[in-house]
């Protein structure tokens with residue numbers, strides 16, 4: 001194994017008819033990094049993951065995994081993947097399916113270790129058709145681990161998991177990554193990215209709008225929310241105020257996301273001296289994320 005990146009995406013582009021699902025994405029990830037691929041619905045996360053795994057061919061650009069093509073890396077057992085809707089045979093037990101998948105790999109983890117890492121000890125005899133959504137996700141995770149891969153790619157891994165399930169899942173991921181292995185996970189949840197990723201790549205409309213350590217990405221979207229009752233205001237009028245990045249107006253109550261709340265409040269009161277019930281708060285994580293994607297959308 002060379003000292004090169006775990007994987008690299010160079011100018012990756014994929015179109016479906018008129019839709020550019022991914023448009024020129026370039027990202028290089030070093031071995032040992034845990035990277036969150038974040039973005040709202042339709043941002044291009046799944047399409048990017050599909051190209052990284054060699055399941056979809058890019059229209060332009062290149063994917064390099066462990067120095068070769070995605071297919072070569074998958075064939076060499078270097079990549080484990082957990083997809084949103086990977087099918088599980090309903091009549092096969094958890095123990096059987098893990099043993100089956102372990103047996104297909106050249107240098108697998110022992111089946112007992114796979115079971116333990118995925119927290120499936122109590123479910124070994126359960127048929128896959130009888131599992132809950134969160135349990136099925138844990139089985140998919142086990143199957144992704146079976147070949148002892150260097151790179152783990154997870155598309156919305158915790159979507160169906162409850163709080164305990166998520167905690168156990170992320171503890172297992174940390175353990176996996178501690179040995180210098182690389183993880184890329186796609187998610188909608190900024191909070192999950194903040195808690196578990198070293199780095200965030202934020203996609204919007206198929207392009208990277210932010211890439212860096214979580215704290216850095218958050219700082220780039222630092223801002224405040226200004227709430228007020230503003231009689232007679234229009235969305236367009238409020239959006240034109242200095243310092244305002246996005247506006248929601250419902251029944252005379254305005255919510256303004258602000259890059260500069262000082263400028264915004266001065267301008268609001270100058271234009272609407274009858275504004276009342278004014279409140280200014282820091283952006284929450286979700287709001288910060290929305291502000292960044294909305295800001296870019298407006299650009």
Ligand SMILES: Nc1ncnc2c1ncn2[C@@H]1O[C@H](COP(=O)(O)OP(=O)(O)OP(=O)(O)O)[C@@H](O)[C@H]1O
Nearest residue numbers: 016019020021039040041042043044045046047048
């Ligand atoms: N097979 C396809 N045919 C046509 N359009 C597609 C196809 N796959 C994806 N798209 C479109 O490409 C864009 C990106 O979709 P993608 O599934 O990659 O986004 P995503 O960020 O994973 O979204 P989500 O969070 O909803 O899963 C969307 O506009 C989607 O409708």
